[in-house]
Amino acid sequence: MDKFVTRQRKRSAVEADEWKTEEPFKKYKEECEVEEEFLQKIEAEGLDCDYSLLFDKEEGDHLFNQLEEELEYFTGIEGTFLSCDKAKLQVYGKSYSVPRKQATYGDEGLMYSFSGVHLLAKPWTPTLEHIRDAVTKATGHTFNFVLINRYNDGHDHIGEHRDDERELDPACPIASVSLGAVRDFIFRHKDARTGSSKLQIKPVKLELAHGSLLLMNYPTNTYWYHSLPVRKKVKMPRINLTFRRIVKNRQKTGIKLV
């Protein structure tokens, strides 16, 4: 009797029409911003995160626009650039387009690896340095690398995964900055993914707002998988920046560069 019915009655015919286009996103965002708390501790068994708003709307909008101009995303693997604007990935013997766009920036010579692909970091841009320094100021941690995922709309997503611990400094949290569309973000404990123990540990669901910072502290990444699921109602893009500290001598040896 819910919320939806009440909302429907309040709305005029004009508003109802707008609701079908971009309005829901704007209203949703406004609601979220009002309700947002400054700092939120998120805890569960082996999960330790801090959520806060790092940038207000105005600054977030500015940074988003700057990044849209500055960033160069990977469009292919093994040095082959495809006509399609998204990179391809081999999964179960089939080739798929990566359902998002990715870029890596950081200190000279650093590399990030996943699914057998090795991505060489591009040099920091002014905007990325600005965001990185803001995160350092807020957290007290320094970072030498950032992985950027751009989700064009609610169809773009990333499946459940953990970040590769072998090349990360475990003492340094992973700092995730969100700009643009609000998206759901889900943590699931590794033991809750199969069979009997499935019901014991519930997933932890968050909404990541425009300008927000999510700090994933140790040992979160050891026990919990995370994902950004499909949300078809979302029509706007989101840029996510995950700042990390990579330990050089633990890096896998690169065979392929992009």
Add this chain to the structure above:
DNA sequence: GCTAGAGCAGAGGT
């Protein structure tokens, strides 16, 4: 307030 169809979200197999 109820019902049925459409569309979406989540889980498992590949």
Add this chain to the structure above:
DNA sequence: AACCTCTGCTCTAG
């Protein structure tokens, strides 16, 4: 770490 298929839930028009 991707898609496809199946199932069950929610939304919404009538």
